[in-house]
Amino acid sequence: MGLVDEILSGKRLSLARLLTQIENETTAGREALSELYPYTGHAYVIGITGAPGTGKSSLVNSLAYAFRHPDDGKPAPRVGIIAVDPSSPFSGGAILGDRVRMKDLAGDTGVFIRSMATRGSLGGLAATTAGMVEVLDAAGFEIILVETVGAGQSEIDIARLAHTTLVVEAPGLGDDIQAIKAGILEIADILVINKADLPGIEITERALKASLDLAHPTLHLFRIDKTSAAILLEGMQISAPTPTDLWIPPIVKTIATQKTGVAELKQSILEHRRYIEQNGLKHFQEVFRTAYETGVLLEEALLSNWRQDIPGIELQETLHKVYAREISPWEAVQRFMHARTARS
């Protein structure tokens, strides 16, 4: 039995092996994922992001537990967790490693947890995370939680990948972090104030409400400029729908370590799911994701091929001129591009 069949029949070891291949961006991994691709499209992807210190990991764990123990008597969905760790771009490894997760989830074969390092290029991470989600999706995980730490670009990528994005806050994290929040708020479908038993909760809640009044919770994620995905979307001649109803991100208070508020949070997620399904947004999310992932992979392929496009001698000569400050880097690039056009 090949790797793909093993994954489709539920072998966890094979699943872990393929995820490693995807993370290492191997061709074998990409080929296996291509075989699995027709089996994808059934998972609901939830992104969880926020500043450091907000207790995201605990929240992810308690949310996974809540999905695994439904109170309506229905069968529990299988839950996959991808934790994108803050880590060195040099050492490559995930600092938190195979983190010790809440005991509640230990031994539950309906849960699969994977930590992953934020290595390499920006596009690399986006494509790798998308690939991992697709593998878990094909392997039959119906709920996939993607957790990312940090302030910057990675949470935007996660939000573009997710059907519902949670932004986690916590009381008393200081002014600098407040500034970061402002940027991150735009991607929130649901705002979570975790550690709701800490002092300062009222201030945080008030600040978030004030920010929400200013925000326009529409289709921010789908506004992309100057990327290949934007051009690909244009090529597909599909544009974002205009939802009849407006979704105002609810603010949900939780104490994840005590599971307080987690049932309410799960409820909010299910409501958002209904919202995007009823307003044609889910369909557009899928189209967008297709274009985005393809665009990122295309950029990588084009860049890894560029050396073939530029004559070797010219390269060395031109660079030395830049170093001698005879020409600027930008002028050097103009020369490369000109040589490339002249050659083809």
Added chain:
Amino acid sequence: MGLVDEILSGKRLSLARLLTQIENETTAGREALSELYPYTGHAYVIGITGAPGTGKSSLVNSLAYAFRHPDDGKPAPRVGIIAVDPSSPFSGGAILGDRVRMKDLAGDTGVFIRSMATRGSLGGLAATTAGMVEVLDAAGFEIILVETVGAGQSEIDIARLAHTTLVVEAPGLGDDIQAIKAGILEIADILVINKADLPGIEITERALKASLDLAHPTLHLFRIDKTSAAILLEGMQISAPTPTDLWIPPIVKTIATQKTGVAELKQSILEHRRYIEQNGLKHFQEVFRTAYETGVLLEEALLSNWRQDIPGIELQETLHKVYAREISPWEAVQRFMHARTARS
């Protein structure tokens, strides 16, 4: 008098105008920068990075003040500050705006402060920041402080741009932030514990010392893989020198708001400057930076040209197949690349 001459003769308004053009990545801006490029290479660039909440902005201000008020009777260098703000990739604007800086610096014409949004692509930010540093360099600013907030890729770019990189810590920022620190430590030439009057300073200092014992403070920054810069460096046939002395990042304690420890910090920076100059590292930093900036600009140029390379009809058909899950995004990219080769 043209923009370039105005900048060389010290007109602040023209300087501000060109910086805006660089930030907006206009062709006119890139052309003006190319004209200025021969005048660059005199500035010493100091990068300041660290987690949110460490008081980086205050530290940058007090450091600028210290450089502007030397205690050895020598003329003060002109100081440029570039503050890379956390901001939304969607709204585009710097949230902190033209931030209110310390009163000490107000009215000092030997100081130029510029805030900039972290917008667009990763490469975009690196190229834009490098361009801004070059403009300030050509305009005669001898010390350039580049401040960046956040955990991710941006501080790596800053470190690659800077001659000396400061990583700022502060006591009591919690566990999540500790994890981020671990990654960021590798880029530190000097470690600063700011807010040194806060409780927990001993713990922070002990943790940093322990991390330093594990770290190998060599040439981490120059280890780049799979990027155009790496290929360009190879093309220049220049490799990193092996320094005779080892630089162990010192730990400097400061209370920036009271200017405590800032003189010592300035001293450490000057020592590091001597170290890199005496060990051939400064020369290599310049070569590396040349290759890195050219590589980033080249990648952008190649990507902005890609649509010419791929036939339009095929694009649309293939993408719809991906959306229908008939083929995977990776397979789509293989087809595009094949069509491109067949065409040329």
